[in-house]
Amino acid sequence: MKKTTLALFAASLFAFGWVGHTLYEDVKKIFKETTVKKIKDGGVLNVVLLNSASTYYIGSDGPKGFEYDLLDSYAKHLGVKLNITTANTIKEAIELSKNPDIHITSAALSKTKEREKKFNFGPSYFEAQEQVICNRGLFSDGRFPTNVDDLANLKMVVGEDTGYSETIEQLKADGVDINATCASEYSTEELIAQVDSNEIDCTIVDSNIYALNQRYFQKIALAFDISNRAQQAWVLAPDSHMLKEDMYSWLNGFNQSGEMARLKDHYYSYVLFFDYYDTVTFNERINSRLPKYKKYFQEASLKYDIPFSVLAALSYQESHWSPNARSYTGVRGLMMLTQSTADFHEVKNRVDPKQSIFGGAKHLDLMIKSIPAEVVGEDRMKFALAAYNIGLGHLFDAQKLAQQIGLNQNSWTDLKTVLPLLSQKKHYKTLKHGYARGSEAVRHVDAVYDYRDILQKNSDELFLSNGSK
Secondary structure, X not given: XXXXXXXXXXXHHHHHHHHHHHHHHHHHHHHXXXXXXXXXXXXXXXXXXXXXXXOEEEEOOEEEOHHHHHHHHHHHHHOOEEEXXXXXXXHHHHHHOOOOOOOEEEXXXXXXXXXXXXOEEEEEEEEEOEEEEEEHHHHOOXXXXXXXXXXXXXXXXXXXXXXXHHHHHHHHHOXXXXXXXXXXXXXXXXXXXXXXXXXXXXXXXXXXXHHHXXXXXXXXXXXXXXXXXXXXXXXXXXXXXXXXXXXXXXXXXXXXXXXXXXXXXXXXXXXOOOOOOOHXXXXXXXXXXXXXXXXXXXXXXXXXXXXXXXXXXXXXXXXXXXXXXXXXXXXEOXXXXXXXXXXXXXXXXXXXXXXXXXXXXXXHHHHHHHOOOOOOOXXXXXXXXXXXXXXXXXXXXXXXXXHHOOOOOXXXXXXXXXXXXXXXXXXXXXXOOOOOOHXXXXXXXXXXXXXXXXXXXXXXXXXXXHOOO
């Protein structure tokens, strides 16, 4: 009797456990479907993206940025579109993440101990470490730091509510004498610019952000690493546990397929920028490289009524007259055309010299014709070259900004002082196309004109009938 009772009791427990497990799995499945299904039914993935070079920005060829591309891939996995809300600082991104409609916040955020107490992080997709970067001028007076003790008498500023500010607070708590302040009004890139212009001595940035920006700011230098490597991840809404599960599965496949490696290579494995003003090398290449393509530059010059010297100089600035050139952003060929620009101008092979030169000339001609009629004389070409580099949308934004601050929107002299402002939060957040590297466009135009001048003075034989244009 006792054995029978025990057997019935054991069977009951087994049945209860089996039913309970089945119900749990069914509920879990329903919950998972409901969480992800809500996004799929709405057709959009609501994300906050930091407006910066390492995360998301509007390039001359549309939206770009490592984290933008990663999120776009995930949205395609879900079969939905991205609905982007931009943030100008990490602090602002964190504030926007509190909106209950936001699914993901992407701002190159590292998983720090303090943040993990506050936020629901998704899977890690990148690793970086914090680095102290300083103005190169500190070398000349022997003040360039090599460790945290050397920071005592230097002016350092970092962003508020960032991992960098946590590092500063920890150093101070450990008794390190450090003259560092936290600022909420500046983005990390704006602080890098302040180091470059010697407004401040040093700041702290993640290693991937330094890697991207050292090409644009020639007066910054890496001092030392100030942290161990940390994982970066997206912040998810608090109740997104099942979305996180789906994300882990997707990211595992994204890694195994090689797509993650390709994406990292696309943004971070780049060739060093050319030295714009290496006139010795330039003059040597006038003799060794230019003759191979001179005929095509001459023909394109005649067809589109653009000076030979401008086309050749533009090509040298873009590729150093290397037909197989490729940049970290994926542009290719003698005229460094994007794939979409090549498609628009019916260029079938971007590394074919003739097709590239004619495609680039056609695109520059389009830029010239798209510049407002009020821009006249040599300024018209300079505006067009800037648009070739940065895109018409950002050029028009710069014109609008020039008008707002009382400058002549149709003068290159005025516009070249306005373009760098497109990378400053207080300005770009009010403009249609947002953040842009306006300083790069200015340097681009200056470089093309430097090369043009050298070409025009070098040899009359180079230009033949085109030389007087």
